[in-house]
Amino acid sequence: MRATLLYGAGDVRVEEVPDPVLREPTDAVVRVVYACVCGSDLWPYGSLAASEHGFRIGHEFLGVVEEVGSEVPGLASGDLVVAPFMWADNACGYCAEGLHPSCRNGGFWGAPGVDGGQGEAVRVPQARGTLVKLPVGEDSALLPSLLTLSDVFPTGHHCATTAGVGPRTSVTVIGDGAVGLSAVLAAARLGAERIILMGRHEDRTDLGRDFGATEVVAERGAEGVARVRSLTGGHGTHAVLECVGTEQALETAFGVARPGGTVSRVGMPQYARLPLDAGAFRHNIRLVGGLAPARAYIEELLPDVLDGVVEPGRIFDRTLGLDEAPDAYRAMADREALKILLRP
Numbered sequence: 222m223r224a225t226l227l228y229g230a231g232d233v234r235v236e237e238v239p240d241p242v243l244r245e246p247t248d249a250v251v252r253v254v255y256a257c258v259c260g261s262d263l264w265p266y267g268s269l270a271a272s273e274h275g276f277r278i279g280h281e282f283l284g285v286v287e288e289v290g291s292e293v294p295g296l297a298s299g300d301l302v303v304a305p306f307m308w309a310d311n312a313c314g315y316c317a318e319g320l321h322p323s324c325r326n327g328g329f330w331g332a333p334g335v336d337g338g339q340g341e342a343v344r345v346p347q348a349r350g351t352l353v354k355l356p357v358g359e360d361s362a363l364l365p366s367l368l369t370l371s372d373v374f375p376t377g378h379h380c381a382t383t384a385g386v387g388p389r390t391s392v393t394v395i396g397d398g399a400v401g402l403s404a405v406l407a408a409a410r411l412g413a414e415r416i417i418l419m420g421r422h423e424d425r426t427d428l429g430r431d432f433g434a435t436e437v438v439a440e441r442g443a444e445g446v447a448r449v450r451s452l453t454g455g456h457g458t459h460a461v462l463e464c465v466g467t468e469q470a471l472e473t474a475f476g477v478a479r480p481g482g483t484v485s486r487v488g489m490p491q492y493a494r495l496p497l498d499a500g501a502f503r504h505n506i507r508l509v510g511g512l513a514p515a516r517a518y519i520e521e522l523l524p525d526v527l528d529g530v531v532e533p534g535r536i537f538d539r540t541l542g543l544d545e546a547p548d549a550y551r552a553m554a555d556r557e558a559l560k561i562l563l564r565p
């Protein structure tokens with residue numbers, strides 16, 4: 222089969238790799254219908270040291286079960302399923318606490334011996350716990366929105382819920398990438414009273430307004446902080462959803478948090494230290510968030526996607542074939558595209 226490999230910064234190749242087969246009785250093999258490129262894939266795409274063998278990449282996919290092992294009850298060949306961005310047994314003590322990224326029997330897609338999601342098929346470890354069956358057909362127009370359940374929509378939801386977003390909450394979302402826009406959608410879905418979106422790409426912030434942002438701030442850094450403060454009578458907002466992962470974004474987050482407020486971070490950290498200074502201390506600002514347990518939220522978010530109450534799939538602005546994966550990475554890295562669907 223064909224799959225995407227990353228050989229180093231800027232070097233994505235689609236190559237022939239061995240077909241996945243069942244190795245453990247808890248495995249399933251899934252034929253991929255849709256995969257996509259994640260903003261977090263762009264970090265290694267921008268910086269990975271060149272290697273001779275390349276790494277399998279991709280962690281968001283939706284597809285049809287082709288084969289199941291003997292210990293995968295509830296799933297059968299032909300089922301349409303979505304996979305969260307990490308595989309997990311959904312049964313251990315950590316999973317029971319909603320800490321699927323810490324699963325004792327889980328791991329990352331593309332790790333040694335594990336397929337990446339950007340390929341024609343995937344061997345799914347711990348398939349019973351990992352995969353969620355979808356009650357629609359392979360030809361459903363909902364598939365792009367359902368694919369967001371693998372990562373960006375639950376990540377935005379995690380950011381909003383850990384920040385305590387609800388009715389009467391004022392929110393600032395930092396970042397107009399796919400996760401930032403998903404965080405806007407999640408905050409609106411949870412009833413946030415006011416959502417200020419910080420981003421400077423107008424086509425993206427327009428979608429953010431459609432998703433529920435009430436105001437947009439294009440300025441960044443100190444200017445952006447001052448703008449949000451002036452919009453909020455000098456106070457800042459109760460919840461700040463940091464969806465970028467840079468030190469500047471986190472500094473901005475603390476800068477716009479109201480006293481007693483909460484900063485939630487879900488951007489992949491590209492910083493070594495936290496800007497938790499005397500200001501954050503004085504004003505009792507909490508820091509929460511982390512890697513989202515996507516699997517923990519899929520059942521909760523699925524009905525609203527199926528009913529069309531939310532359309533998180535609107536973040537996809539382009540669809541390419543699997544062999545065009547190198548172009549997909551280039552277009553997303555150059556900010557020509559927001560998020561790209563890959564169709565094997």
Ligand SMILES: [Zn+2]
Nearest residue numbers: 311313316324
């Ligand atoms: Zn577990």
